[in-house]
Amino acid sequence: MKQVRAFTRKIAVFLAATGIGCAAAAQSAHAERLAIIGAVLIDGTGRAPVPESVVYVADGKIERIGRVGDAIPAGTRRIEARGKFIIPGIVDAHTHVDSLGVAPMTNEQKKIAREYYPRAFLFNGVTSVVNMSAHVPAEVLALRDRANTDPKALVPRIYTGASHFTADQGWGGRHNGGIKSPDDINNRMDDYAARGFDLVKIIDEDGLGDETVFPKIAPEYLNAVMRAAAGKDLPVFIHATDADEYREAIAAGPRAIAHGLFTPLTADSDIVADLKQKNIFVVPTIVLFESFFVFLDNPALLNDPLLNQSVPDFIMAAARNPETIKTMRGRMDEILKMDAAAWARDSLPALLANTRILFEQGVKVAIGTDSGGAVMHAFQGYNTPREIEIMADCCMTPMQAIVAATRTGAEVIDGQAIFGTLEPGKSADLLLLNGDPLADIHNIRDFDWMMLRGHMIERSTLSYSSYVSERQDGTPALP
Ligand SMILES: [Zn+2]
Structure with a gap:
């Protein structure tokens, strides 16, 4: 800890002296060269870490990777990072960044939550997200465009869908997604493409438990959406969770399946062979299903400081309130026609x-x-590093889990030429971890500084309380 603070102070003094991190200097930061010196570099490709690296950043991108001892060109700003471990910014390949969830909120609180959420992702090290569907699509589009046009905006890189396609009265049909007619599909696809959405989501789901609760999307509609999306060159993500839904999804040939599979599988299954053969990604979202029960079983988890620093206080209050939890669970169990927490625990x-x-x-x-x-x-935001930990626990080495959270995440949205690894020409999105994530994956949560599109950001400035003080100071509260 002492070492960490010493580093933080050192870098803070350095930043103050050079002006990086203050608004005035940040404007010119894109024109200047930076060198992050001495950290162990884990670049997201899966290659062996580079000890004593020098990461050169210019114009918001990785310029090249060198080694300590190289002559650093004059005019390069130096950031001392000895003892640190650099990984690419995390990619969350299934989010709904503007979703307010189920906690009861006033209109003012809803506004605050939506405004803060982009920073919650950054606070937790997430620098890019694939937003499967939006509740207020125009707002998410505007956020995406801000991230793309203003490198200093405190907004992760966003790829977003609009409303999903689902059966009339089907899963998620409450959010405007129900298909009324074949024309409906083509009209919506025209609209989404014209407005510049990045992807299409289809829901193929009859309910999570054994009981059929929802009508599934008709096969002819599923295929019509696939054709319409292909006509607009938009990648398709399909929500599926059991073997039948997986087979229907795989037959349709999407870019990815947006949830994991619950029907027990063997390695020689046709599902495995076909996913591989068709090069379809899977985004299991295990943390979602864990969240059905883990905080109920162990409320002490709600005390994690990182959780409380990156979730609005009124949402934390609701998440702790037994009455609120009871009401919300009751509502969900009624919709799903089962005890959802018990189902998730067992499944x-x-x-x-x-x-x-x-x-x-x-x-x-x-x-x-x-x-x-x-x-x-x-x-x-908070749940993203948790998904990486789960993956390292069940299925992957720490290195593989880091690659899944960086390069593979970029590949899901075909963005690997732009971000996801720390190689020349890629966006300078990175975390300066205080401990080795290969020795202990939990170290992905432990950092004080990050870089977003070439700009150094002190993590504490991304906390909910910092956002609240900014609001109170009257500084523009926009992320
Ligand atoms: Zn989703």
Whole structure:
């Protein structure tokens, strides 16, 4: 800890002296060269770490990777990072960044939550997200565009869908997604493409438990959405969770399946072979299903300082309130026609085992959370590093879990030429970890500084309380 603070102070003095991190200097920061000196570099490709690296950053991108001892060109700003471990910024491949979840909120609180959420991702090390569907699509589009046009905006890189396609009265049909007619599909696809959405999500789901609760999307509609999306060159993500749904999804040929598989699987299953053969990614979102019960079983988990620093206080209050939890669970159990927490508790082992089989057999598995999903504890941002820990626990080495959370996440959205690894020409999105994540994956949560699109950001400035003080000071509260 002492070493950490000494480093933080050192870098703070350095930053103050050079002006990086203050608004005035940040404007010119893109024109200047930076060198992050002495850290162990884990670049997201899966290659062996580079000890004593020098990461050169110019114009918001990685310029090149050198070694300590190289002559550093004059005019390069130096950031001392000895003792640190650099990994790429995390990619969450299944989010809903504007989803308010199920905690009861006033209108003012809703506004605050939506405004803060982009920073909650950054606070937890997430620098890029694949936003499967949006509740207020125009707002998410605007956020995405801000991240793309203003490198200093405190907003992760966003790829977003609009409303999902689902059966009329089907799963998620409450959020405007129900398909009314074949024309409906083409009209919506025209609209989404014209407005510049990045992806399409289809829901193929009849309910999570054994009982059929929802009508599934008709096969002809599923295929019509696939054709319409292909016509607009938009990648498709399909929500599926059991073997029948997986087979229907695989037959349709999407970019990825947006949840893990619950029906017990064997390595020689056609599902494994077909996912591989068609190069379909799987984003298991295990943390979502864990969140159905883990905070209920162990409320002490709600005391994690990192959780409380990156979730609005009124949401934490709701997440702790037994009455609120009871009401929300009751509502969810009524919709799903089962005790959802008990179902998830019983079903998680199969999900974990299947994910392990898929990964071991060579299916590409990415990190995603379904943040803002339909349970109280599907926390925005905070749940992403948790998914990486789960993956390292069940299915992957720490190095493989880091690759899943970085390079594979970028590949899911075909963004690997832009971000996901720390190689020349890629966006300078990185975390300066205080401990070795290969020795202990939990170290992915332990950092004081990060870089977003070439700008150094002190983590504490991304906390909810910092955001609240900014609001009170009257500084623009926009992320
Ligand atoms: Zn989702």
